[in-house]
Amino acid sequence: MLVEPPEDLERLALDRALIAAARARLAAGARGSADADAIALREILHDIPSAERPALRAVLGRIEAATGPALATCGPLSQALAADRWGLIGRPAAEPDQALLTARQGGRALIDLGARPWWGKLLALPMLKVIAALPDDAAGTPRALLVSTEAPGPTGDDRTFWVTDSPASDARIVAALGEAGLIAASLAAGGGLKLFVLTGYVQAEDGRLSNAPGQMSGVIGAAPVY
Template sequence: MLIEPPADEERLSLERAVAEAARARLAAGPRGSVDGDAIALRAILSGMSLSEKAAVRAVLGRLEAADGRPLIACGALSQVLAADRWGLAARPMSEADQALFAVRDGAARKTRALIDLSARPWWGRLLALPMLKVIAALPDDATGAPRALMVGTEAPGPTGDDRTFWVTDSAWPDARIVEALSQAGLAAEFLSGGGGLKLFVLTGYVQAEDIRLDGAPGGLTGVIGAAPVF
């Protein structure tokens, strides 16, 4: 004889509340800016445990994916990271250059692309494509180094806890570049390199015209965006 499982009205009530909250949040639509989203998310996550943060980010990520903005994932790692954060919304793409041009051409729809960091310095192309900016970096917790960068057409603003991405063609050793930036008042860390270019992470939100970058090592240099840290 089959036995009907006992009703659990308390949990059912909680799950209904989650469903109603999700429906209401979808109806409210996107907030309107990547930095505004980051500031709000940081306030929501404050004081949560790691497991609570993971659950909340999974829910909010899928709500974000439902707003209709196209998302591209370029590279095996980016596809995994995108699926973890936004579900199966991302369209896979094999070539970084193809992904960048898709973001540029999809500006009206706010298309974004998450692209693996690799030996091939695709991020150097952002120096020649100033309409594209790094707007996020995953993983985005303060304890780990980014392994994939998200590119969009919206210029990111400061959120109170950020990483800035800076490119140089300097042939100096990484440590010497870090030291030169330190003397200018910037905390830097080497992130990736290839093809004669190097990518550094600068602590905080650093604008492209920041005078501390005047005279920085290299002939071809520039800030290519910034990403919030949680």
Template sequence: MARKHGALLEEPRVDTDRLKLDHALIEALTARLAAGQDASPDESTLALRALLAEADDVHQAAMLRALWGRIEARAGTAMVVAGAAAQLLAADRFGLSARAVADPDAALAQVAAGAHALIDVASVRPWWGKLLARPELRVIAALPDDRHGLPAALRVAAAPTGPTGDDRTFWVTDARLPDARIVEALAACGFVARPLAAAGGLKLFMLAGYVQAEDGRLPAAPGALKGVIGAAPLF
């Protein structure tokens, strides 16, 4: 038998029990992909939440998120990304299937044509403000989607979502007041708000929970040009 650095080489051994588990994993994944995507983003959210509730720890939960995202990318609608944060987050969650476009405007054009788009929140121009004039396009998700930080990218689609039991809503205003004053005014209207971004004279806030665009409390909120642009689930 050959020697390497004075030690005998050992012939690799195939662990047949582990190999059976690997084959079972491939069969299960093939069957899941064949089943196609969920009927709506809300159904997908509830299904993922149920899986995460059974995760043993944060590491297993992270693997479930990544696997779920790749299944969604394989079975679901085409996705484009605009911005460095969106590209990184999309690769982490959905793999490398998303196509990068030049800017948010190009991404929104693709959404209007049937795709989904993940777009950086931070932008020189407030692309998210354009959704006020395009109610057919809505924010349906935000990444990261846990409660430990602020979202860096918003997912936009021509498919509004409903309440899932644990959501955050995105609201735009042209109010010139300081952020703290706007948060106070929103609290007086019954909302828990947090500033997220500002550009081009517009400001983007997150509202706790699912808030409908027609919510009767919103007209009293600060600003002349204002409104809800969508909502996203938390996990």
């Protein structure tokens, strides 16, 4: 004989409160900028134990997806990271250029770093900027970059992405940037281009980059760290 489970009124009330809060937040819409979202999210997560963060970020991410622009994903890592953060809303793109087209049309594109230096094209596409990098925790290394026409702003804890065509070794480039007062680390390379991550929010016109290695180089965006 089947035994009906006991009614759990306390949890039922909590579930209803959660649904009501989520619906109210959806109705409120997006904040309007990626850096405003990052600052608010960092404040929300400040006192949350690390073990509880993934579930909360999944809820907030799906709300963000429901109120935000279209998303294209390119690469297996991007598809997995996007599904974890925002749900199954990303439209898969076979090539980075296809994903970047979505970004140019007002959406967002999450693209694997991979071996192909698609990120170098952002030097010639100043309307597109990196606004996030996943994973985005301080201990993690970015594996995919989120690109948008939105210009990223400082959030108080950021990574900046810088590209150069310098043939010098990664160590020499890092040392040269260090002498200029910048903390850098190599992230990816390909096609004669190298991608570095700089600690902090560094503007494209920052004087510390004026004598940086390379004939063709530049900042392609920045991303918050949590």
